[in-house]
């Protein structure tokens with residue numbers, strides 16, 4: 001994960017400071033690459049800067065009035081900060097899916113068609129096709145095809161999360177930012193969203209913050225481990241989990257989970273590698289004390 005030519009988005013010496021009574025440098029000159037059509041998980045203890053990094057990628061952190069930034073982010077080699085490109089266009093190209101999904105107060109159909117209707121001149125047939133295509137991509141079509149005119153808010157939380165994913169995809173983003181997108185869901189819904197992300201990463205560059213090491217292991221192609229605003233280690237997921245290079249990464253990985261890939265080779269598990277351990281977290285990917293608190297970030 002050095003600055004490869006196939007990186008879609010990268011940060012260059014990105015520093016984010018929150019000013020106020022207590023000044024906090026949340027990101028300490030971070031330079032990382034995110035490769036095309038791969039899912040990168042950003043992990044690390046609470047308060048280490050994961051959300052700040054994710055939201056910096058499409059300038060969402062600017063919603064915080066006390067956030068100051070230096071450095072830049074490059075999307076397809078064009079600066080995201082030092083640019084005249086309109087912010088809505090940057091946020092279209094780098095879509096954001098929040099932890100708690102909120103449907104627009106319109107029908108299921110229009111939740112997906114909303115962006116294309118605003119930004120393009122589409123016929124009804126074209127919109128129908130966009131809606132069906134995006135709902136199929138998030139594995140929701142079969143569940144809602146007979147009630148597309150019903151309010152989006154009538155769906156279950158898990159269905160709403162997939163609807164919000166479909167809405168983001170309808171904007172034809174280059175990159176999709178996913179902020180703990182399963183942590184507010186029940187286990188079955190979380191599993192469905194995970195399956196959807198596993199499908200989507202074939203076609204999209206996805207960057208995901210997760211508190212769940214097991215979720216990162218199940219889904220990620222690459223991993224970034226942050227600690228106190230610094231990147232401690234980045235690597236492809238298999239190398240990261242099986243052969244961490246940095247002592248702090250080793251502690252973090254060891255302290256969290258059994259590590260065992262499907263082929264069962266090179267198990268560096270500390271435990272017996274039982275199914276419970278290997279799938280050790282809640283299926284919703286929610287954080288557990290064991291997972292997240294073993295190395296608290298101190299500021």
Ligand SMILES: Nc1ncnc2c1ncn2[C@@H]1O[C@H](COP(=O)(O)OP(=O)(O)OP(=O)(O)O)[C@@H](O)[C@H]1O
Pocket residue numbers: 018019020024025026044045046047048049050051052053064066299
């Ligand atoms: N608006 C803000 N004002 C002041 N400090 C902030 C603000 N937002 C975040 N911080 C601080 O910046 C640091 C990084 O926060 P951030 O939310 O990016 O971490 P995180 O790794 O995503 O945390 P968590 O895992 O708990 O969600 C923390 O110390 C946090 O308290």
